[in-house]
Amino acid sequence: MTDTAEDRPESLFGRDSQFHRFFNDPRWALAMVRATVLEAAHPQVGAALMDNSTFVAHPWRRLHNTLISLQRMFGDDDQTRQREAARLNRLHARLHGSDARHRPYDAMDPHVRGWVVATLFESSVTMCRLSGQPLDQSTMERLYAEFKGFHAVLGDDGGQLPATLIEFWSYYDHMVEEELENTEALRIILYKLFDHLPAPPLLDGVPTIWAAGRTLAGPVIGTITVASLPEPFRRRAGLPEIPGAQTLMQGAYLATGLARFLPDNWIRTDSLTELLFRSPDGSDSSAGSRGFAGSGRGNLGDPQPVALTALRGRMKQAGALFRLVTSLPEQRGPAGASAPERSADEFFTAVLDQTGDGYLDWPDLAAMARELSSRLDLDEPEETKLYDAFAAWWRELQAALDIDGDGRVSKDEYAAAVPSLAGPALIRVAEVLFDATDKDGDEFIDADEYRALFRRAFGRTLPGADARYSRGAFVTEFLSFMSGRRRSTAYDPLFAGA
Structure with missing residues (x-):
């Protein structure tokens, strides 16, 4: 029996997929927030987020990278999809540990990854139902097949998600009623993240407008999200039942759904x-x-x-x-944005503490390596070389700054030490980063190579008319920034941006 285009996994992806239509649907923004909350309610996912993710300190960066990854995975090009799947697997293989109750977590656990895919599918179905346009059975089955195909591309054996849609709902109900918890990551997303969400790069210079809008929108988004969660989980987790929340939630989905009638170029996710x-x-x-x-x-x-x-x-x-x-005080953007100097305290918070937990440890430097690898679209072995260089730098920092021996560096320990961190390991990080950026190996970083790394700051940071960086100039600027005191119009958006 020969397979047809409909039978091949590739036919589940691309421009004609149901996912692709949802990707540019404004309602999907609400569905994504809901799916993220349900993911975070899984104890393993919640623990991994708290220990390793930059979603608190750098939420816009996390969102941007997630959208790029989803578009690669569901796009037309199978080679791009396979490369992205390999990259995600390498990333997840590095995320393992134990939570506050000493329960192990592993981001490569296929059951956990199956739940993440399940939340995306179920939240997509729910967004249509809540906005008064429930999916018909055939469309729902098509969408489920696409998400199962996504799961299969990651290399899991497929047994973690039920074979049929009918079986899926029993699986989903079991997870909601028995497995999910009111995790710390869930509480941060619902009650802290939106109330303290930093401005995206476009609005970074108008903090008063952003602060006023966030003050109003933050609690509303949290209320809408809680109201959209499954009632059995809300009850088990003790999430508050706010009068009128259901009406507000349904109104938000209905109103957002109307935006799909706007011109396509107004609501395209990439735009x-x-x-x-x-x-x-x-x-x-x-x-x-x-x-x-x-x-x-x-x-x-x-x-x-x-x-x-x-x-x-x-x-x-x-x-x-x-x-x-109004009585709202003036909100200022990044302190002294045009000044070259910064305090050790500010550098620690803005740059070193990537996870936003108040300490410097390996997950913070791993987040830097992860962001650089993503920017440069690295494959093996370059990606591992970069991670290894950051790991060596972490060992050097830990030996020099971890005074109390607790395995991490506090802000006070960092401030008490001489913030000159340009030791041999950091120099090695700079050298490896240069080699990874210098794609053609000519010992210079040209304009295109520089753009790949510093895309948001590219327009104002290349010195000289020839727009080329030598190895020495690149390493010197990197060390100047990472040693803690000098600002950089290139590196600040890369490491300190939200």
Whole structure:
């Protein structure tokens, strides 16, 4: 019996997939938040998030990388999909440990990965139901087949997700009623993340407007998300039942669903992502990664930078007016953004503490290595070389700064030491990073190579008319930044940006 196009796994992906249609549906933003909460409620996922993820300190970076990964996995090109699956597997293989109750977690556990895929599927189905447009049976089965195909591409044997849609709902009910918990990661997402969400790069220069909007929107998003969760889990987790929350939640899904009638280019996820991740001067973006449409380079003749500059000017005026008529104090952007110096305390919080838990330990430096590997789209063995270099730097830092021997470095321990961290291990990190960035091996980093690493800051950071970095110049700037005191228009967006 010969297989047809419908039988082949490749037919589950690409532009004609149900997932691709949902990816550009505004309702999917609400569904993604809901799915993330359900993921975090799994004890293994919640523990992995708390120990390793940058979702607290750098939520926009996490969102951006997740969207790129999903688009690669569900795109048209099978080679891109296989490379992304391999990258995700390498990333997850590095995430293992134990939670506060000494229960082990492993991001490669196929049952855990099956639950993550299940939350994406179920939340997509739920968003349609809550917005008054429930999926018919055939569409639902098609969508389930696509997510099972996604799970299979990751290399799991497929037994973690039920074979049929009918069996899936029994599995889902069991997970909700028996396995999920009110984890710390879940509580942070619901009650802290949105209330303290930093501005995306585009709005970083208008913090008053952002703070006012966040103050209003944060509790509303949390309330909508809680109301959309399965009732058995809300009851078991002790999540509050707020009067009117169900009506608010259904209204939000219905209103968001109406946005799909806007012109396509207004609501495309890649366009919105490019907009949000443009730098404050509107001169560049980060959407040029493999998997996203458009170059995002801010070329001459591109009307977006001019329009964005005008928009930001209006927003600043609105912020000034808002401060005049309310008691809200002026909110400032990054302290002394134009000044080259920064305090040791600020450097620790903004750069070294990538996970936002108040300490420096291996997951923080691993997050740096992960972000650099993603920016440069590294394969093996370059990726492992970079991780190994950061691991050696962590051992050097731990030996020099961990005074009380608890296996991590506190802010006080860092501040009490001489913040000159440019030892042999950090120099090795700089050398390995240079080699990974210098794709053609000519011992210079040219404009395209530099863009791959510093895409949001590219427009203003290349010195000299030839736009080339020698090994020595690159290593010197990297060490100057990572030793803790010098600001950098290139490295700050890379490591300190939200």
